[in-house]
Amino acid sequence: MTVDDAQGGGTGRGAGDGRSGRACGELPTRSTSRDLERYAGLFASRTRVMRSSAMRDLMAVTARPEVISLAGGLPDTSTFPPATFAAVAARIAAESCARALQYGPTEGLADTKACIAEVMAAEDMAVDGDDLLVTTGGQQVLDLVTKTLIDPGDVVVAEAPTYPGAVPVFSSYEADVVQIDVDEHGMRVDLLEETLDRLEREGRRPKFVYTIPSFQNPAGVTMSLERRRTLVEIARRRELLVLEDNPYGLLRYEGSREPTLRSLDGGIYVMYLGTFSKILSPGIRLGWVAAPAPVLEKLNLGKQAADLCTSTLSQLMVQAYFEESPWRAYVDSLTEIYRARRDTMLDALAEFFPAEAQWTRPAGGLFIWVTLPDFIDTTDLLARALRDNVAFVPGEAAYLDGRGRSSMRLNFSGSGEDAVREGVRRIGKVVSEQVALYGTLTGRRAAPGRPAERARGAPTASHPSPDLAADPPTEELAARVVPMRRRSGRA
Amino acid sequence: MSRIAVLKGGRSLERQVSVRSGGRVEDALERLGHEAIGIDVDADVIGRLRAASPDAAFVALHGEDGEDGTIQELLDVLGIPFTGSGVLACLRSWDKVLTKHLLVESGLPTPEFVAFSETAFEQLGAGEALPAIEERLSFPIVVKPATGGSALGIKFARAAADVPAALVAAFSYADRVLFERHVRGRDLAVSILDGPDGPVALPIVEAVPRDEDFYDFEARYEIGRTSFVCPAELAPAVTARAHEVALRTYHLLGLAGFARVDLMLEEGSEELFVLEANAIPGLTETSLVPQAAEAAGIGLDELIGRIVELALALGAVGAAG
Numbered sequence: 077m078t079v080d081d082a083q084g085g086g087t088g089r090g091a092g093d094g095r096s097g098r099a100c101g102e103l104p105t106r107s108t109s110r111d112l113e114r115y116a117g118l119f120a121s122r123t124r125v126m127r128s129s130a131m132r133d134l135m136a137v138t139a140r141p142e143v144i145s146l147a148g149g150l151p152d153t154s155t156f157p158p159a160t161f162a163a164v165a166a167r168i169a170a171e172s173c174a175r176a177l178q179y180g181p182t183e184g185l186a187d188t189k190a191c192i193a194e195v196m197a198a199e200d201m202a203v204d205g206d207d208l209l210v211t212t213g214g215q216q217v218l219d220l221v222t223k224t225l226i227d228p229g230d231v232v233v234a235e236a237p238t239y240p241g242a243v244p245v246f247s248s249y250e251a252d253v254v255q256i257d258v259d260e261h262g263m264r265v266d267l268l269e270e271t272l273d274r275l276e277r278e279g280r281r282p283k284f285v286y287t288i289p290s291f292q293n294p295a296g297v298t299m300s301l302e303r304r305r306t307l308v309e310i311a312r313r314r315e316l317l318v319l320e321d322n323p324y325g326l327l328r329y330e331g332s333r334e335p336t337l338r339s340l341d342g343g344i345y346v347m348y349l350g351t352f353s354k355i356l357s358p359g360i361r362l363g364w365v366a367a368p369a370p371v372l373e374k375l376n377l378g379k380q381a382a383d384l385c386t387s388t389l390s391q392l393m394v395q396a397y398f399e400e401s402p403w404r405a406y407v408d409s410l411t412e413i414y415r416a417r418r419d420t421m422l423d424a425l426a427e428f429f430p431a432e433a434q435w436t437r438p439a440g441g442l443f444i445w446v447t448l449p450d451f452i453d454t455t456d457l458l459a460r461a462l463r464d465n466v467a468f469v470p471g472e473a474a475y476l477d478g479r480g481r482s483s484m485r486l487n488f489s490g491s492g493e494d495a496v497r498e499g500v501r502r503i504g505k506v507v508s509e510q511v512a513l514y515g516t517l518t519g520r521r522a523a524p525g526r527p528a529e530r531a532r533g534a535p536t537a538s539h540p541s542p543d544l545a546a547d548p549p550t551e552e553l554a555a556r557v558v559p560m561r562r563r564s565g566r567a
Numbered sequence: 568m569s570r571i572a573v574l575k576g577g578r579s580l581e582r583q584v585s586v587r588s589g590g591r592v593e594d595a596l597e598r599l600g601h602e603a604i605g606i607d608v609d610a611d612v613i614g615r616l617r618a619a620s621p622d623a624a625f626v627a628l629h630g631e632d633g634e635d636g637t638i639q640e641l642l643d644v645l646g647i648p649f650t651g652s653g654v655l656a657c658l659r660s661w662d663k664v665l666t667k668h669l670l671v672e673s674g675l676p677t678p679e680f681v682a683f684s685e686t687a688f689e690q691l692g693a694g695e696a697l698p699a700i701e702e703r704l705s706f707p708i709v710v711k712p713a714t715g716g717s718a719l720g721i722k723f724a725r726a727a728a729d730v731p732a733a734l735v736a737a738f739s740y741a742d743r744v745l746f747e748r749h750v751r752g753r754d755l756a757v758s759i760l761d762g763p764d765g766p767v768a769l770p771i772v773e774a775v776p777r778d779e780d781f782y783d784f785e786a787r788y789e790i791g792r793t794s795f796v797c798p799a800e801l802a803p804a805v806t807a808r809a810h811e812v813a814l815r816t817y818h819l820l821g822l823a824g825f826a827r828v829d830l831m832l833e834e835g836s837e838e839l840f841v842l843e844a845n846a847i848p849g850l851t852e853t854s855l856v857p858q859a860a861e862a863a864g865i866g867l868d869e870l871i872g873r874i875v876e877l878a879l880a881l882g883a884v885g886a887a888g
Contacts, residue, residue, distance in 0.1 A: 134719075136583040451732035456720055459580055460739035510735050513685065517694045517731035 122228070122250050134458050138467035144499035147467040149241075149293065149442055150490035151354050152413060160401050167396040168389070180388040182380050184210025184364070188391040191398045192364050195350065198404065199325050201339045207366045209375050210386045214323055214351035214363035218245045220378045221284065221319055221347060224371065226251045231275060231282035235263050237445070237474030237483070239293045239321065242286060246476070253476045254282070260436065262299025263287055265306045272314060284317040284347070289337060291324040291441025294474050294485035298439055301334050308337055311345040317371070321349045324441035326407050329415035331439045338366065347371060352394060354442070355407045360390040414442070414489050417496050421488040424497045428504030430511045435486075442489040447471075447482060448507060451514050454484045457506065466502040568600045569879055572621035572647070574638060576607035579630030580719060580740075588850040589627040595871035596625070608632065616645055623878040624649040625871075626847060630715065634847050635661040648882030650874050652846040656821040660844040663745055664713045666820065670841055673819050675812060677841045678831070679704060679748040682713060685738050701727055704748045710734060712741035723749070750831040750840050755799055757813035757828045758848070758859035760870070761877055766817055768810035769859035773799035795855065797862045805832065805839075812839050820844055824877050825870075827856055 138147050168176050189205040196203050211217050218241075226232060228250035234242065236255030246253050254271060257264045268285070275282055287307070289299035299307070311318045320337040338348040343366060351363035367375060379385075397403065421444055425435055435446040448454065454470040461467065471483030486503075488496050573596070575589025576582050589605060596603040604619045606612060608628060616624070624647050632638055636657035642649045652660070659665055664682040671677060681700045687693035701708065710733035711721040720740035722733035737744040754774040759766050773796045801809070813828035827848035831840045848856045850871070860870040 134580060137578065137580060140578060451735055453732070453736050456736040456739040459719055462580065510739075513688065513738065514731050514735050516688055517697070517734055519694065 122248055134455065134462065135467075135469075137462050140465075143462065143465045143467050144491060144495050144502070145467045146486045146488070146491065146496070146499045146503075147469045148487055148490050150487070151358060151410070151442070152489055153357055153359070155409060155413065156357070156406070157401075160397070163400050164393055164396040167400060168392050171396075172392055176389045176392045178388060180385045180391065182209075182376055182385050184208065184386055185388070185391045185395070187395045188362075189364075191394050192350065194398065195326075195352075195355070195403075196348075196366070199322075199333065199336055199339070201336060201348070201366075203343075203366050207343065207369070207372065209365050209367070209372055209379060210391060211363045211365060211379065212383060212386050213353060213358070213361040214321065214349050215241060215245075216379070216382070217347075217349040217363055217365040217375075218242055218286075218319075218321075220375045220382070221365070222246060222249045222251060223378050224374045225283040225317070231280050233268065233271065233282045233285040235287055235292065235295075237294050237471060237480055237485075238286065239288060240469060240473040240485075243473070243476060252280075255475060255477065255479075258292065258295050258297055260297050262289060262292065262297055262303055263307065265303045265310065268307070269310060272310070272316075282316060284319050285311065286319045286321065287337070288321045288323075290322060290334065291327065291438050291443075293324075293441065294443050294469065294471075295445040296436040296438030296441060296443045297445075298334065304334060304337055304340055308341040308346065311341065316345065318346045319349060320346050323349075323351045323354050326355055327411055327414060327442070328440035329411060329418060329438075344368060355410070356394065356397065356403065360387070360393055362386065362390050362394055417488040417491070417493055418444070420493040420496045421486065421500055424500035425504070428501045428508075430504070430508045432511050433507060442487055444486045444488065445471075446484050446486060448484070449511065449514070450482045452507065452510055453481050455481065457484070457503075457510070460506050460510075461503055464502045464506060466499045468503065568602065569622040569875075570602045570604065570619070571596050571875060572604045572606055572616060572619050572624045573627055574606050574608050574612070574624055574633070575627045576609075577628050577630075577632050578609070579628065579632055580715070581630035584849055584851060585627055585629045585633065588629065588854070589625075591850055591852060591867065592625050592627050592871055595868045596875065598868050599872050599875075601875070608638065612638075613641065613645070616642075616647060621647060623647065623875060623882055625875060625878070626650055627850060629847055629849065634845070635714065648878045650878040651824040652820075652822045652826065656823060657846045659820045660822065660826070660846045661714055662743075663711070663843050664743060666841075666843060667745075669819055670816065673815075675815055675819065675841055676839060678709075678750050681746045682743055683746075684743045686742075688734070697730060698727070700746055701730070704746055707749045709745075709747040709749050710737050711745050711747065712737045712739075713743035713745050714741045747842075750833050750842075752834040753799070753832040755801075755809055755830045755832055755839075756855045756859070757809055757830060758825070758856040759813060759817045759822070759828065760825050760856075760860065760865070760873065761823060762873065766814060768813050769856075769865075770798035770862035771801065771806060771809055772797040772855045772859050772862075773801075795858060797855075797858045801832075805837070809839055812841060816841050816844055822846060824874050825856065 135147065138145050186205055188210055189208045192208055192210070193203050193205065211220065222232070222245050226249045229252055232246050232251040232253050234246070234253055234255050235258050237258065238255060254275070256268045256271060272282065285307070287299070289304060291298055307318065310316070318337060322336060325336065336348065338346045347365055347367040349363065349365050352360060353363065365375060418438065422437060425444070425446070429446070432449045433446055435444050438444060455472060458468065458470050469485040471480030471485065472478065474480050474485065486500070491499065573589050573593050576586045579585065586607070593603040593605050604621060606615050606619070624642055626633055626638055626649050628634070628638055634657055636654040639649060639654045639657055643654065659669060667677045667680055681704070683693050706724065706726055708724045709721065710724055710730065720737045722736050724730045724733045734744055756772045756774065758769040758772070760769060775794045775796055809830055809832070812830065816828045817826055822844065827845045829842045829845070831842060833840065848854065850857060857867050857870060860867070
């Protein structure tokens with residue numbers, strides 16, 4: 077049973093009288109939890125915030141093979157041509173075997189940086205190799221930036237919801253994370269401005285703003301051009317760094333591209349995080365950051381300490397791949413696949429989810445964010461869904477303040493169309509059952525004011541559809557943040 | 568030296584803890600000179616057990632399949648002796664409603680309760696009875712799934728408005744839900760270990776919430792937000808009473824080998840109440856039973872050794888018979 081799994085929580089206070097009594101009621105012989113204490117006493121205080129949770133234990137079950145997992149953020153690597161892989165490997169073996177097996181410079185190989193420049197150029201960004209640091213996946217950028225900028229208690233401004241994988245990074249550096257609500261046009265920059273003012277009054281200066289402007293993980297929303305301009309302007313005016321995380325920018329399924337924050341700001345206050353994970357392979361663990369020179373220098377020192385250099389083999393693979401094969405064509409093929417899966421998921425949501433549910437309609441990326449009535453806790457729902465062999469990420473993973481409990485993140489890139497549809501069907505069935513059960517339970521107590529609640533009408537950008545939670549509104553409802561377009565219909 | 572199959576993992580929601588418990592058990596068995604064969608339980612468990620043909624099985628499965636008697640039934644069929652409780656005791660302790668009815672019947676203290684199935688609400692209109700239930704138990708009320716070993720799905724309803732959502736959550740884990748009067752007081756866990764002279768109660772572990780807010784019920788169960796004190800600082804008479812109540816519960820349910828009984832010591836009345844019994848409590852390095860055993864001078868290896876010897880002895884009796 078998990079309740080008794082103390083996770084470093086032992087505080088033994090044994091008496092230690094040297095006797096070896098075992099019978100009922102006798103005094104203990106020595107301090108308890110000795111094994112535990114032996115290590116726990118050595119842990120840094122920051123590990124206290126690195127804790128396990130019921131949700132993480134549940135997520136462990138999602139890896140079972142019979143489970144349709146809409147939980148991961150996995151790109152589909154199954155269509156990558158093995159022949160291309162073989163050609164890339166052969167090329168490295170023939171041309172740069174010794175080099176591939178050797179350490180490389182911390183900042184990364186020049187030829188790899190040329191590939192990165194090509195990828196950034198595809199989103200209209202010009203970058204100099206000197207402004208780049210090649211990293212072990214984009215995740216390392218999060219770690220290095222936080223390590224470089226954050227003292228314990230310093231403020232990081234993030235989106236609400238934010239990338240669940242950033243949460244443990246911020247936590248492990250004891251950052252004070254302030255989350256700014258997101259709506260269908262991305263981060264609410266008006267709230268950002270208010271929050272920054274408030275922080276200033278409180279004498280707290282945030283170090284950086286973390287954002288995924290395009291096809292946000294987990295909300296699937298994209299920041300409007302107007303807000304992008306405002307954000308860049310705020311950063312400049314307040315001399316505040318912005319970490320722009322753009323893993324999915326090239327995975328657009330409709331509409332026209334918005335300029336990146338970096339291209340709007342010219343790389344003065346914007347640190348730009350890119351990755352090959354979603355356009356080539358997450359397995360090669362290759363990402364990068366483009367940042368202002370003084371920041372880059374510190375990030376470089378941090379990276380030296382962390383792992384000396386990014387895998388030379390991986391860097392050479394990218395380089396050989398760019399020479400071997402038209403990388404844009406592969407991204408285009410992925411885009412086709414993911415667009416179809418997104419459409420399948422949107423159709424399935426419209427077909428199988430009850431009217432009380434809302435979700436985003438992402439124009440790209442990998443995720444749809446679904447918000448359910450506030451009486452449904454999605455961590456509990458996950459436990460129920462796992463009985464039907466389907467999984468998703470409960471919304472609470474995307475918040476540091478306990479919000480998001482009625483939302484979930486669904487991934488459509490990692491499963492085939494049939495699995496996507498079946499997975500959504502199973503979740504929808506469980507949600508419908510719970511909505512019906514709740515209706516049965518509350519039918520008897522039609523609280524005064526309930527019809528008025530209903531009549532409040534359609535959701536607006538600033539308030540999440542009060543008509544969806546027909547029952548006594550709670551603080552949970554007011555706290556919900558990502559107002560989503562309601563049942564937007566078939567794609 | 569014996570060959571011991573360690574059953575762990577499985578498909579339950581408590582898989583993670585079970586994998587760790589099983590790993591600990593395997594290490595301990597090997598240090599004791601046994602051959603430990605770890606089996607992550609899946610659809611092929613019978614085949615793997617047959618292939619391993621162990622002298623005994625150590626059941627380190629928590630939650631569904633492990634604590635509800637399923638795996639024990641399979642092991643009985645295969646004729647493999649196993650650690651801990653048998654099928655019937657598992658059934659009695661897995662289902663908290665059954666446990667509580669048995670406790671009430673034999674005069675053991677347990678917080679007042681009412682239990683309903685999902686069907687009762689959907690088809691029998693049990694929702695109509697909610698006000699009566701609420702009146703009888705009075706708020707705050709604890710709402711929990713009838714089955715399931717972990718704290719998952721346990722909600723604390725402070726007012727009538729909290730009840731429906733708490734029920735929806737609890738029904739995510741089980742088909743039946745328990746409403747229980749909230750006993751305010753101290754959380755005590757009594758571990759029991761069988762031995763040559765019969766089962767004995769080990770020093771009591773108290774779970775102490777770290778946060779100030781005593782009423783933050785969920786926090787008490789959230790990993791990392793609770794400290795554990797062993798032995799609990801209790802008057803000798805209270806300790807003796809807690810041991811007695813726990814041992815009587817152990818016998819009543821027919822538990823065997825080892826188990827853990829969770830109690831509440833009510834503030835003010837100083838009355839003890841049995842919340843539940845766990846047929847297969849956690850055995851990780853931070854779990855309560857190993858902490859309690861250590862407080863009694865029994866290290867993890869010795870604890871595991873004793874539990875496994877009991878199973879092997881059963882096997883020997885079986886073979887002789």
